[in-house]
Amino acid sequence: MRETRLFEKIHGCIMGAAIGDAFGIRVEMMHYRDIAAQYGRVEHFGLLPPRRPSEQPPLERWNPFAVQMQNVGGYHPLGRWSREVGAYTDDMRYRLLAYRAMLKKGGPISGRDFAAEWFNYRLMAEGAAEFEPTLSWPGPQREYARYVASLDSLTRMAAGRRPCHAGWDGPVGVLYPGDPAAAADDGYPMAVAVAAALSPGADMESVIAAVLRHTECLGQNAAEFVARLERLLQTAAQCSDASELYEPFYRDFLVTFPPWDSVWIMEMIPAALAVCYVAKNDPTAAIIGAANLGRDADTIASIAGELMGALCGADALPAEWVAQVERLNPEPDMAEMAAGLTALAAERARVAEDRARETLSLAA
Numbered sequence: 001m002r003e004t005r006l007f008e009k010i011h012g013c014i015m016g017a018a019i020g021d022a023f024g025i026r027v028e029m030m031h032y033r034d035i036a037a038q039y040g041r042v043e044h045f046g047l048l049p050p051r052r053p054s055e056q057p058p059l060e061r062w063n064p065f066a067v068q069m070q071n072v073g074g075y076h077p078l079g080r081w082s083r084e085v086g087a088y089t090d091d092m093r094y095r096l097l098a099y100r101a102m103l104k105k106g107g108p109i110s111g112r113d114f115a116a117e118w119f120n121y122r123l124m125a126e127g128a129a130e131f132e133p134t135l136s137w138p139g140p141q142r143e144y145a146r147y148v149a150s151l152d153s154l155t156r157m158a159a160g161r162r163p164c165h166a167g168w169d170g171p172v173g174v175l176y177p178g179d180p181a182a183a184a185d186d187g188y189p190m191a192v193a194v195a196a197a198l199s200p201g202a203d204m205e206s207v208i209a210a211v212l213r214h215t216e217c218l219g220q221n222a223a224e225f226v227a228r229l230e231r232l233l234q235t236a237a238q239c240s241d242a243s244e245l246y247e248p249f250y251r252d253f254l255v256t257f258p259p260w261d262s263v264w265i266m267e268m269i270p271a272a273l274a275v276c277y278v279a280k281n282d283p284t285a286a287i288i289g290a291a292n293l294g295r296d297a298d299t300i301a302s303i304a305g306e307l308m309g310a311l312c313g314a315d316a317l318p319a320e321w322v323a324q325v326e327r328l329n330p331e332p333d334m335a336e337m338a339a340g341l342t343a344l345a346a347e348r349a350r351v352a353e354d355r356a357r358e359t360l361s362l363a364a
Contacts, residue, residue: 001342002335008313009198010174010345011338016283016309017095017170017302018334019321021088024291024301025080031056032246032294041243043288045321047085077147081139086324090148091168091302093137096332097121098164098171100135103340107348108175108186111160118157122149135332162187162217167264167299170194170306174341175348184214189225189269190303192217197310204277207311208233211273221265228253229270236274242289245274249293268296272303276311283308283316314338 001007026048027035034054035042042048080087101109101117123131125145157163164172164187172187173180173194183195189211196202196210212229215222232245232253239245255267272290279286283305290304291297309317326334 001339001346004342004346005200005313006177006198006346007338007342008315009177009310010342011335012283012309012312012314012317013170013174013194013198013306014095014099014309014334014338014341015314015317015322015325016287016305016307018088018092018305018325018329019309019317020287020290020301020303020305021091021298022080022086022325022328023287023305023321024298025089026085026297027051027291027294028079028297030054030294030297032250032292035292035294041288042292045085045318045324077140077144081137082328084328086321086328088302088325088329089298090144091299092329093135093144094148094165094168095171095302095306096135096334096337098168099174099337099341100332101163102171102175103337103344106344108172109163111163112158114163115154115158118149119154121145122154137329137331164188164191165264166190166218166261167268167303170303170310173198173310175345177345177349180210180214184217188217188265189215190307193273193307194310197307202311204280204311207307208273208277218265221262225265225270228266229273232270232274233277236277239278242275242278242285243292245278245289246293249274254295263296264299268300268303271295272300272307275300276304276307279304279308281312281316283312284318 023045027042030051031054033056038052039048078090080089097117098114101114105113117134120132120134122145124134124136125141166188167190169187170190172191173183176183176195177198178195180192180195183191192211192214193207196207212226215226218225235248236245249271253267253270255263257263271293275289276286279289286304286308287301290301293300
């Protein structure tokens with residue numbers, strides 16, 4: 001499986017998300033003007049000096065996490081758990097637990113399946129003697145697990161018709177390569193985008209067309225999402241670099257935190273898609289462009305990296321960035337996980353092909 005193009009694209013999807021997450025966390029919740037004033041254009045994958053307080057309007061000075069993010073020093077349960085740049089955050093841990101649940105079940109998961117995986121994670125973090133083993137990362141796991149796997153969170157997750165949050169649902173699309181319509185039944189726009197990006201011959205135009213074609217997954221939010229995305233893409237079409245998108249984006253497209261679902265759907269996903277559109281087939285430009293946008297920069301950059309990795313493959317990602325992320329995040333092995341998901345996706349496609357052949361035989 002590791003010799004196939006499908007593996008290369010699925011591996012790129014996973015690794016691109018991890019790189020984008022680790023790249024963007026350094027400037028999370030900064031205004032793009034503060035990033036430019038303090039760091040210039042962040043294009044490297046190294047440590048940044050501590051950030052200074054924002055000089056932008058009050059909305060941009062407010063931190064929805066109620067904890068001041070720092071580029072050096074201490075742990076933050078939702079930030080990276082290492083002082084070295086290259087460690088990913090909650091965005092990637094969420095995705096990896098979703099992938100693990102899919103591999104364990106051998107196919108699509110329900111909200112209940114995903115909640116069970118998070119419950120096992122909580123048990124592990126609390127030190128339970130008997131539980132079904134799950135993924136583990138060295139760091140402040142107990143504090144993190146209590147925050148993200150509270151009883152209320154698990155109850156909502158188990159009751160959900162779709163397993164993953166909008167914006168973090170890219171893993172759903174990996175099970176439906178080339179079938180964005182099926183991905184829309186189980187996920188949201190990023191599941192659709194990833195499924196479309198895994199198609200042979202896909203490009204950003206075809207990915208965006210698939211997203212706009214399958215917005216039924218957003219229910220009552222579909223019309224506003226389409227209007228926002230189409231308007232932002234019109235602006236992006238005039239940009240030669242993602243930096244030209246920042247000022248109109250901040251002027252016209254920001255959404256107040258929280259609720260988080262509204263920010264993901266109405267701000268972050270359109271932002272990531274627009275940045276990828278401007279970057280064309282360059283994952284590096286997409287990740288850099290998404291991170292320097294600021295706001296929830298690790299989430300936007302992880303979405304952009306995930307999509308561009310699925311579109312272009314892991315071999316299109318900067319080799320030194322891949323090596324740094326792999327060194328700082330050795331478990332789980334993302335290449336091994338990609339191989340398992342590739343085998344699973346291929347087997348599901350073979351079963352569907354056999355079923356279609358049997359059906360067609362009845363019409364012969």
